[in-house]
Amino acid sequence: MTYISYILIMLGVLLLSSCNETLIHPSDNQPPNTTLFLDSIRNQQNSRVYVSWSGEDTDGMVIGYIFTWDKKNWYFTRNNDSTFALQVESSDTNFRFSIAAIDNSLKQYPYEGERIEFVDKNNNGFHDPGEDFPQLHGAVDPTPANLFFPIKNSAPIIAWGNDTTAKSSLSVALPDTTFAFATFKIFVTDPDGDATIESIEWSMNDSSQNANWKTLPKNTRLFNVTIKDGLLLNANNAIYIRAKDIGKLSSKVLRYPSTNKTWYVRAAKGPILLIKDCANKDIDNFYSRALSLIGSNTFDGRFDVLDINTTRTADAPAKTIPPFINPMFIESLNLYSAIVWYTDKSPSMTLAQQSLTPYTRSGGKVLFIADLPAPLSEDMRTEIRDFSPIDSIGSSEVSSDPLAIRNGTEFIALEHGGTIYPNLIKERGSVLVYPLYPKANAKPVYALPVGTKWQGTPILGVQDDESTMIFLHMPLHLLNTNDQAIKLIERIMLDEFKIR
Ligand SMILES: [Ca+2]
Ligand SMILES: [Ca+2]
Ligand SMILES: [Ca+2]
Numbered sequence: 001m002t003y004i005s006y007i008l009i010m011l012g013v014l015l016l017s018s019c020n021e022t023l024i025h026p027s028d029n030q031p032p033n034t035t036l037f038l039d040s041i042r043n044q045q046n047s048r049v050y051v052s053w054s055g056e057d058t059d060g061m062v063i064g065y066i067f068t069w070d071k072k073n074w075y076f077t078r079n080n081d082s083t084f085a086l087q088v089e090s091s092d093t094n095f096r097f098s099i100a101a102i103d104n105s106l107k108q109y110p111y112e113g114e115r116i117e118f119v120d121k122n123n124n125g126f127h128d129p130g131e132d133f134p135q136l137h138g139a140v141d142p143t144p145a146n147l148f149f150p151i152k153n154s155a156p157i158i159a160w161g162n163d164t165t166a167k168s169s170l171s172v173a174l175p176d177t178t179f180a181f182a183t184f185k186i187f188v189t190d191p192d193g194d195a196t197i198e199s200i201e202w203s204m205n206d207s208s209q210n211a212n213w214k215t216l217p218k219n220t221r222l223f224n225v226t227i228k229d230g231l232l233l234n235a236n237n238a239i240y241i242r243a244k245d246i247g248k249l250s251s252k253v254l255r256y257p258s259t260n261k262t263w264y265v266r267a268a269k270g271p272i273l274l275i276k277d278c279a280n281k282d283i284d285n286f287y288s289r290a291l292s293l294i295g296s297n298t299f300d301g302r303f304d305v306l307d308i309n310t311t312r313t314a315d316a317p318a319k320t321i322p323p324f325i326n327p328m329f330i331e332s333l334n335l336y337s338a339i340v341w342y343t344d345k346s347p348s349m350t351l352a353q354q355s356l357t358p359y360t361r362s363g364g365k366v367l368f369i370a371d372l373p374a375p376l377s378e379d380m381r382t383e384i385r386d387f388s389p390i391d392s393i394g395s396s397e398v399s400s401d402p403l404a405i406r407n408g409t410e411f412i413a414l415e416h417g418g419t420i421y422p423n424l425i426k427e428r429g430s431v432l433v434y435p436l437y438p439k440a441n442a443k444p445v446y447a448l449p450v451g452t453k454w455q456g457t458p459i460l461g462v463q464d465d466e467s468t469m470i471f472l473h474m475p476l477h478l479l480n481t482n483d484q485a486i487k488l489i490e491r492i493m494l495d496e497f498k499i500r
Helices: 003-020 166-171 281-297 325-333 349-361 378-387 481-496
Strands: 033-036 048-056 062-068 074-077 081-085 092-103 145-152 157-160 181-189 197-204 214-216 222-226 239-245 254-256 272-277 303-307 338-343 365-369 390-393 410-413 436-438 442-447 459-464 469-472
Touching (some): 033 092, 048 092, 048 145, 157 166, 157 239, 181 239, 181 325, 272 281, 281 481, 325 349, 378 390
Parallel strands (some): 338 365, 365 469
Antiparallel strands (some): 048 081, 062 074, 062 092, 181 222, 197 214, 410 442, 459 469
């Protein structure tokens, strides 16, 4: 039998007996007396407190109680105990709990939780001894029992990630070196209830009280830091963050990186970012050299290299890739006017899919030189279609014979929008490529000539109509006869993308 049903049955019995026997006359009734099992709590409590009480009546029985935490708002209950969540309002707060028993002399009882009015005779807003509860007249203990609770305010807790575990913190750790845009994720909680968190404050490179602590909205869980916020360029940085509750109690100050780690922020050297998505030194050297030479050395020392290959494993992306593609990786790309992204046969197409469309949409230009694995998965085909001017890719390679495209084969540049790139001549190595099919708003820019080892004139380079992305499926480093592949990169960077 539940407590409530027990009470109801008791009440039923009581009403029956009241009808059968003489009704208790209010003026004859003795009010009940209320007991709390303690009259003070010596140790500070957390903000959730358990309280129990009882009442006795000399000429009847106790049927319920009214209680208050503020001497203003009194509520009816039939229960003998409860757990209360108290709102800590300052660092530490003394709460006073008052409770008064009600006996069985009333005709009608309040409902559970009903607020009970009192006559505030001295107009001070509080219930004082002797002030009447008209609804309970004569049935309520005139001297409520009181209990004082010193409530301790506990400090908020702050951590990196989704919770307080080391694993979570690690999952949102930044690369050791980042560009001038960083995204942080924080977990904030307070033992007194998350609603008691008032603010989150952070400071760059200074954790003293006099530091320029900036306030984040209290619900912030993800936030970004840029140069405007005080990131130091070409230097180690540290960010400090703390949470405060409504009692102005502060969490410990959390630091990123942790004390034995470093976080270096590098400035962009120039307008071009070269993304090394490739494990081949020969190819790396080709692109670094090409970017240094073009435009009469205009970009020598004015481009950056992002290596997304070397620290990549089968299970995890390279350590240079931040945990947040959006916004951190995308905003890092946005620090550059153009990206040259070259791959080997295991390209990071998922990353390209996630980042390049937002990058080009905000004005960035992309030269993507893709090598592709055989077989080429449906997933990778979809990823490429999502970010590039390619509508589809042939089901099999132009020829599976690595020697089908012989040295000396010309890769024919196709006129597009009134311009034409240089023809490229294969110099060395083996070339295994798929035919590309452009989207409706894109133009082919390179094709193989008619040959005996393949069908038709397979397209190997495509450019969108807005000249924002050029997708080449040609190993430029093997097609650099007379430096014409370098000339091509120069034409793209200077004439098509207008990078200066
Ligand atoms: Ca009584
Ligand atoms: Ca009063
Ligand atoms: Ca607190």
